[in-house]
Amino acid sequence: MPGGLYHVVTRGNNQRRIFRSPRDYKKFLQILKETKEKYPFYLYSYNLLSNHYHLEIETIEISISKIMHQINNKYAKYFRKRYGGSGHLFEGRFYCSLVLKEPYFWELAAYIDLNAVRAGLAEHPKDYQWSSYLAYFQKEYKDILVDRDRFLRYGGMDLESARLSYLEFIEEKLKSQKLPPFLIDERMV
Numbered sequence: 001m002p003g004g005l006y007h008v009v010t011r012g013n014n015q016r017r018i019f020r021s022p023r024d025y026k027k028f029l030q031i032l033k034e035t036k037e038k039y040p041f042y043l044y045s046y047n048l049l050s051n052h053y054h055l056e057i058e059t060i061e062i063s064i065s066k067i068m069h070q071i072n073n074k075y076a077k078y079f080r081k082r083y084g085g086s087g088h089l090f091e092g093r094f095y096c097s098l099v100l101k102e103p104y105f106w107e108l109a110a111y112i113d114l115n116a117v118r119a120g121l122a123e124h125p126k127d128y129q130w131s132s133y134l135a136y137f138q139k140e141y142k143d144i145l146v147d148r149d150r151f152l153r154y155g156g157m158d159l160e161s162a163r164l165s166y167l168e169f170i171e172e173k174l175k176s177q178k179l180p181p182f183l184i185d186e187r188m189v
Helices: 022-038 064-083 101-113 133-137 148-153 159-176
Strands: 005-011 041-049 052-059 095-099
Touching: 005 064, 005 101, 022 041, 022 064, 041 101, 041 148, 052 064, 052 101, 095 101, 101 159, 133 148, 133 159, 148 159
Parallel strands: none
Antiparallel strands: 005 052, 005 095, 041 052
16 A cells, blocks of 8 residues: 555564574664665664564555565575575564554554563663664764654654654653554564
8 A cells, every 4th residue: 555654563483583693683774775775665663673573664656565575585585594594584474554644653653662672672762773763862863764854744843843752752651651552462562
């Protein structure tokens, strides 16, 4: 669905690790960038954990299936070449949920940005380097992976006011640890 906002989750088969070293996380992010260049889409948030990852993607023209096939196929080939082994790297294809932009646009991003905190990997999202949160936490953002300006413009404010509002929104969620209402399956955390 062009213009669809998706929450995508991919898990390691049998909940096995899909990221074993910093090199793996970096390779995945590189594949994500290359896929954005080949099949343009907007990426608003991501969180890479050892045995699964979350993405918040808005499609433009290419289907989410084609985008995810490219990402998962390239990463699985890299992983098998590096570590060997056989069988499926990922558990099924991928989990994907179409999300209404109103009112869940920031809710979904906050849920994803706080995933490492909920998993006990960091006390604050700024302490976890494999998340999009740092793109919003930093005043100056130069990387092209996260479509930060587009995300922040969605709130209808100037970029800096929106950035600060999003950080405040995250802090409120962090204090309450309240799961967003769109979460269908809590096992996907």
